[in-house]
Amino acid sequence: MAVNNVVHVNECGLPLNAIAWLVKHHQSKIHERTQMIRDLQLEKGSFVIDAGCGPGLWTPLLAEVIGARGKILGIDISTEALVTAQRRSHHTWYRQQVQYKRATLEQLPVEPGTADVIFSANVSQYLPDPVATFAAMGPYLKQNGRIVIKDIDFGTMKFHSIDPFLQQRVFQARQLWESERVDHGYAYEDSWVGSKLAQYLEAAGYKDVQESAYRIVRQHVLPTNFRFYLQGIAEWFVCEGAPYLSPDDVTDWLQCFTDDECNVLDQPEFASEETEYVVAGRWDGVVSRFYADMHIDIAHREPLLIIND
Numbered sequence: 001m002a003v004n005n006v007v008h009v010n011e012c013g014l015p016l017n018a019i020a021w022l023v024k025h026h027q028s029k030i031h032e033r034t035q036m037i038r039d040l041q042l043e044k045g046s047f048v049i050d051a052g053c054g055p056g057l058w059t060p061l062l063a064e065v066i067g068a069r070g071k072i073l074g075i076d077i078s079t080e081a082l083v084t085a086q087r088r089s090h091h092t093w094y095r096q097q098v099q100y101k102r103a104t105l106e107q108l109p110v111e112p113g114t115a116d117v118i119f120s121a122n123v124s125q126y127l128p129d130p131v132a133t134f135a136a137m138g139p140y141l142k143q144n145g146r147i148v149i150k151d152i153d154f155g156t157m158k159f160h161s162i163d164p165f166l167q168q169r170v171f172q173a174r175q176l177w178e179s180e181r182v183d184h185g186y187a188y189e190d191s192w193v194g195s196k197l198a199q200y201l202e203a204a205g206y207k208d209v210q211e212s213a214y215r216i217v218r219q220h221v222l223p224t225n226f227r228f229y230l231q232g233i234a235e236w237f238v239c240e241g242a243p244y245l246s247p248d249d250v251t252d253w254l255q256c257f258t259d260d261e262c263n264v265l266d267q268p269e270f271a272s273e274e275t276e277y278v279v280a281g282r283w284d285g286v287v288s289r290f291y292a293d294m295h296i297d298i299a300h301r302e303p304l305l306i307i308n309d
């Protein structure tokens with residue numbers, strides 16, 4: 001086990017972003033994620049940009065609701081993720097409706113005013129200035145188009161049958177470390193972002209902002225993919241040297257999740273819960289004065305790479 005190293009890292013240096021990790025994480029929450037997309041009630045035939053699409057795991061869910069006349073453009077900074085996404089869409093009924101391109105959230109490779117929906121899942125946690133990024137994305141939407149941001153919030157995470165004081169120390173130590181790890185050469189991360197998204201979208205100029213909270217609860221006996229997810233999360237909490245946690249706490253914590261004999265994941269009373277947030281806002285087409293210049297600059301740049309059939 002890679003204790004104290006960055007765990008499940010992708011080629012962009014983001015922890016918990018390796019493709020195998022993303023795939024298992026997605027499978028472990030597929031029921032809730034399917035419901036999240038259905039609840040959006042996207043119109044048939046919509047043009048949806050999946051911003052930070054990773055290996056394209058949300059594509060089938062989006063395709064199902066927008067139907068055969070819809071279009072999906074997945075963008076990401078990770079070439080490896082895009083190549084995987086492209087491969088996954090081969091031989092699907094929706095393959096002609098999907099494109100993947102390398103781009104950043106701030107410089108989407110489409111004309112302004114063309115997207116019905118911008119959807120972005122599990123990406124906002126990596127944005128150093130989420131309000132500026134969300135504001136830069138708005139002008140790519142049609143007037144009254146929707147942005148939908150989905151993300152985690154580890155402030156909502158609880159593991160029943162683990163000492164609550166140990167949990168508290170582990171969570172506080174990671175939160176403190178996240179506030180300063182950029183200064184030590186790591187990529188930016190805010191794993192407590194979910195409950196802040198509504199205020200970020202409002203600050204970025206979106207109207208009618210609505211938050212939906214999805215509580216994800218799993219109990220003994222855990223499905224294999226959820227067990228893998230929890231073990232990865234447990235390891236991630238104490239990776240990178242866990243500078244604000246004592247070595248004894250690191251050992252005790254990891255023992256809870258990995259021990260052969262007294263692993264909490266095998267105990268009948270075990271349960272885990274966390275809440276994920278889906279926050280949507282409407283773009284009324286008005287670019288605030290502050291962000292207008294930034295958009296004119298970014299809208300004229302070329303996409304970095306195009307991966308098409």
Ligand SMILES: C[S@@+](CC[C@H](N)C(=O)[O-])C[C@H]1O[C@@H](n2cnc3c(N)ncnc32)[C@H](O)[C@@H]1O
Nearest residue numbers: 052053054057076077078104105121122123126
């Ligand atoms: C945790 S993964 C989520 C992938 C996918 N949305 C999902 O939920 O399975 C985060 C993805 O965001 C991408 N990413 C991070 N920052 C980005 C940015 N500024 N612009 C575009 N993609 C970004 C990463 O490369 C990675 O593929």
